[in-house]
Amino acid sequence: MVATHAVHAFAFGALGITIVQLAIDDLRLGAAGLGMLETALAVGGVAGGIVALGRAANHSVARSIRLGAVLFAGPLCAAAILVSPAAALCGLALAGIGNVLLDVAVYTHVQETTVETVIARTIAALRSVAVAVAAAALTLIRPPAPHTTPLPTPAALATDP
Numbered sequence: 001m002v003a004t005h006a007v008h009a010f011a012f013g014a015l016g017i018t019i020v021q022l023a024i025d026d027l028r029l030g031a032a033g034l035g036m037l038e039t040a041l042a043v044g045g046v047a048g049g050i051v052a053l054g055r056a057a058n059h060s061v062a063r064s065i066r067l068g069a070v071l072f073a074g075p076l077c078a079a080a081i082l083v084s085p086a087a088a089l090c091g092l093a094l095a096g097i098g099n100v101l102l103d104v105a106v107y108t109h110v111q112e113t114t115v116e117t118v119i120a121r122t123i124a125a126l127r128s129v130a131v132a133v134a135a136a137a138l139t140l141i142r143p144p145a146p147h148t149t150p151l152p153t154p155a156a157l158a159t160d161p
Contacts, residue, residue, distance in 0.1 A: 044096020071098025
């Protein structure tokens with residue numbers, strides 16, 4: 001379970017870099033397009049919370065992990081092949097749903113299978129691994145070599161027309 005969550009955290013951390021590159025370089029949407037893509041991911045996350053609530057009573061954790069993984073990875077692969085704003089928006093929204101399903105399923109599994117006296121420490125350790133792996137992804141993932149446009153700073157994004 002820790003390895004599954006670590007892989008998911010790495011992919012989500014890498015997604016933070018990939019979204020910027022997709023919006024700025026590949027789709028040429030600028031800062032407003034970057035905001036649109038980030039919003040699609042966030043809206044998908046909210047929808048994922050609703051889906052996770054609906055699945056909580058009726059479905060197994062393993063099924064939720066499988067569905068979350070497919071919803072997280074599948075649309076991102078499709079968006080990478082079909083490089084268009086519509087594919088990116090739909091892919092990121094579905095990835096947001098999958099991201100939340102994976103998180104909820106993993107933490108539910110930990111709570112169900114861990115001895116009550118160590119649940120807090122176990123969740124803290126799992127969360128620490130996830131944060132460390134996501135941070136590693138942010139530092140290890142770099143744009144491809146022929147990167148022609150410098151990645152924007154937060155100040156530049158705020159002033160971009």
